[in-house]
Amino acid sequence: MNMKNKLIIIAILVIAIIGLATLMFGEYVQAPLTEDQAIIDSAQKPAEEGLKSEVDKGKQGGVISIASPSVALTKEDLWKTWTQYLTFAKDKNIEGVKSLSYQVSESCAKPELKKECEEKMLAVYTAGIAMNEKGFTKAFIDSKQAILKTEVRVEEKDESFVATEGQIVFAVNSSGKMSLLHLDPAQIWTVRKNNASTTAELKARLSLFTKDSDLDGLSDDLERCIFPDDWIVFVCNETNPIKRDSDNDGWWDGVEYFFQN
Numbered sequence: 001m002n003m004k005n006k007l008i009i010i011a012i013l014v015i016a017i018i019g020l021a022t023l024m025f026g027e028y029v030q031a032p033l034t035e036d037q038a039i040i041d042s043a044q045k046p047a048e049e050g051l052k053s054e055v056d057k058g059k060q061g062g063v064i065s066i067a068s069p070s071v072a073l074t075k076e077d078l079w080k081t082w083t084q085y086l087t088f089a090k091d092k093n094i095e096g097v098k099s100l101s102y103q104v105s106e107s108c109a110k111p112e113l114k115k116e117c118e119e120k121m122l123a124v125y126t127a128g129i130a131m132n133e134k135g136f137t138k139a140f141i142d143s144k145q146a147i148l149k150t151e152v153r154v155e156e157k158d159e160s161f162v163a164t165e166g167q168i169v170f171a172v173n174s175s176g177k178m179s180l181l182h183l184d185p186a187q188i189w190t191v192r193k194n195n196a197s198t199t200a201e202l203k204a205r206l207s208l209f210t211k212d213s214d215l216d217g218l219s220d221d222l223e224r225c226i227f228p229d230d231w232i233v234f235v236c237n238e239t240n241p242i243k244r245d246s247d248n249d250g251w252w253d254g255v256e257y258f259f260q261n
């Protein structure tokens with residue numbers, strides 16, 4: 001995938017999230033899984049079954065922590081890396097931030113743009129310090145990547161129901177060293193109230209929007225490129241919503257979304 005396509009895809013994620021916040025109500029219908037999509041290939045199946053039992057455990061209020069047996073990293077390791085990153089950001093320690101970043105913005109790569117970089121670090125610190133470890137109940141980990149997630153929180157507003165979910169994505173190198181790839185303190189989905197829908201229906205719709213069946217960091221709908229008719233979508237690369245690594249390159253679909261180079 002070339003860089004341009006990746007940037008377009010990232011832009012689309014932003015559009016999708018904003019769009020969900022403003023447009024998603026009314027005629028939008030969840031399409032059923034096709035037969036092909038419903039079939040999990042045999043190599044993937046044991047892992048998927050493991051995921052399902054962990055998801056069920058999570059629904060009962062437990063911590064979801066998915067890691068293959070060969071992976072030594074734990075949810076606590078992820079949080080420790082995150083807090084170290086925040087400390088570096090707070091101290092305006094560019095080299096420290098770089099050491100824990102999978103990629104750095106242009107402003108942090110160029111000494112002449114130091115001030116701009118420091119402003120970004122402050123913004124990350126301000127957002128990050130408000131995040132609570134107890135809220136991040138889910139950890140998906142393998143030898144190449146890891147995702148920390150909060151539960152989806154649903155709030156009722158005057159004219160809508162709003163779901164929010166925090167996510168921190170890490171890349172892991174062959175030595176087990178983690179680096180921050182993406183931070184989303186509060187991904188937001190909104191459904192507007194209307195006269196035809198009950199609270200239960202609206203909450204169910206929100207739940208469908210946020211559902212991530214294969215726990216790869218990307219909701220099923222975004223993987224299937226399902227958008228309302230009135231959305232303008234430039235490019236959307238479909239991935240399999242019940243397979244974490246659709247192209248078998250080792251990177252989960254939701255993690256690949258956040259690569260920029």
Ligand SMILES: [Ca+2]
Nearest residue numbers: 212214216218
């Ligand atoms: Ca997914």
Ligand SMILES: [Ca+2]
Nearest residue numbers: 240243244253
């Ligand atoms: Ca997937």
Ligand SMILES: [Ca+2]
Nearest residue numbers: 245247249251
């Ligand atoms: Ca992949």
